[in-house]
Amino acid sequence: MIEQDCIFLNHGSFGAMPHVVRAAQDRWRSKIEAQPIRFVEHELSPSLRAAAADLAKFIGAQGEDLVFVENATAGINAVVRSISFSPGDRIVATDHVYGAVRKALSYVCDRTGAILVEAKVPFPLQDEDEVVAAIADLLNPKVNPKVKLLVVDHVTSPTALVLPIAKITALARSYGIPVLVDGAHAPGMLDLNLTELGADWYAGNCHKWLFTPKGCGFLWAAPDRQADLHPVVISHGYGDGFIAEFDWVGTRDWSAWLAVTDSIDFHQELGENLRTRNHDLAVLAVQMLAETWNRALPAPLTMLGAMATIEIPDRILDQNPDWDCKKVHNFLWSNYRIEVPIIPFGHKLWVRVSAQAYNEAEEYQTLAKAL
Ligand SMILES: Cc1ncc(COP(=O)(O)O)c(C=O)c1O
Missing domain, CATH: 3.90.1150.10 (Aspartate Aminotransferase, domain 1)
Structure with missing residues (x-):
């Protein structure tokens, strides 16, 4: 368009957004508006789960580990605001972190007394191991004894680098540090296999490289990370589990999420x-x-x-x-x-x-x- x-x-x-995806979104909106009660009571939940399953298949995950969110920012906020940080805990990111994510991390630090530390990743760089080395320096318990979370981009925003996520998650795992991956740019741009990446949480956008309408993000969580994970907006689903909590965050326009299947089809039609x-x-x-x-x-x-x-x-x-x-x-x-x-x-x-x-x-x- x-x-x-x-x-x-x-x-x-x-x-x-391609015209065919816009048309798909319009069809969902018409369906919702034709009979909103029937749609919400009977069709919304199975339709969302079907869309989640299609997206999960495309990015190498299981539908039950994936929920829709408005955007990557919302997914990242849900994770960092679900973790109980104590004064002095460290959150490690890199200096290539997206500005809004840096602010979300700063907000959490301001409220809890945790401290944000940023690994200095050279740019331009010669080798992906320069990224791993920069992060390794800060994860080392002798440097930062209380690292509670590593936040790392799959594709960095200012510098457009594809970071070696599997190497980084393996490193963090060796120290017992959980990893949140900001995959805002990855779906549709990279060939993804989320299950194999070794992350604890992965937040992504479909409205960048996967051609969906705006407002289609997702949050994937490893099965053992789902119990304590809550959306930023708490609603009817609270206490009923990961999927129930995220699938209902109040009344909204669900059409961008539901159009993801058509976006994937379009992406695949391009070859x-x-x-x-x-x-x-x-x-x-x-x-x-x-x-x-x-x-x-x-x-x-x-x-x-x-x-x-x-x-x-x-x-x-x-x-x-x-x-x-x-x-x-x-x-x-x-x-x-x-x-x-x-x-x-x-x-x-x-x-x-x-x-x-x-x-x-x-x-x-x-x-x-x-x-
Ligand atoms: C690395 C990264 N993270 C997060 C975001 C935020 O995406 P959104 O505004 O869709 O939440 C962007 C947007 O460009 C980004 O590049």
Whole structure:
């Protein structure tokens, strides 16, 4: 549904909904509104569970371990606000953590006296083991004796890195530390097998790379982590178990969750190799930008999914010393109708390009020339 006369290189922020998915959402809304009592009393619960089973199958999990939430932020909040932290407990994250998640962690720390510590992950980096080493330093009980939770991104937001989650969960497990994975970008971008990742909780979004309507996130919890897990909004289901608590968080518009099956069908219709195609395009784009702007590549190419982040060329700030990310963004939009995020990270400005089915190589060349 994206407008035609622009170069849309920011699928990563809010996705883009196909017309067929919009139609599916409309059908669910009509069904709900035709007889809301019958729908809520008889059809909602089985329909939600069927949608959860379809999503679980797509991401390598079991439907009974997965609930829908509004978005990844809600899933992450549910986990961190269900854990009892004591003063001095540590929550470890990385300095690539998404800003809103950092705030949710800070909120929990402010209320409980827990302390947030961030592992410094180099960027650009040469090897995924640099990430593991940075986290290992902080999980070491000699450095932080009371680590109660590790929060780690599957795909980082500012730097677009695919982190080695299985290695990180194995490391945390060796210290007995539970892991919450922020998988906001992963479903649809990466080939997922949640059951094998070794996480305790995994929060994800379907409204980015899986083409659902906005407001379709999920929370997966390992079976032994479900009993003490509660949604941020407590409602009728309280005390009746994981699924009952999350499946009813008050009256809402359920259509985005229920349309997930059509979104998966659409994703699969585009072909088994959509993920590879998007990855290859992101790689092509970042290699071309790196060469044109004489910049280092962000990471080994195996650490990229369908996005890549690279520092903007020096000449932009040399010629416009007062420009910030907003001004660079506005320059690109008003002169070239290029929609792409400009991101401040580590005192520098970066551009993050996304590659989705509707993008083509020439669009990144226009960006290269524009900057
Ligand atoms: C890594 C990461 N976590 C969480 C989020 C939040 O997603 P939402 O706003 O859908 O909750 C984002 C959004 O871009 C993200 O990139």
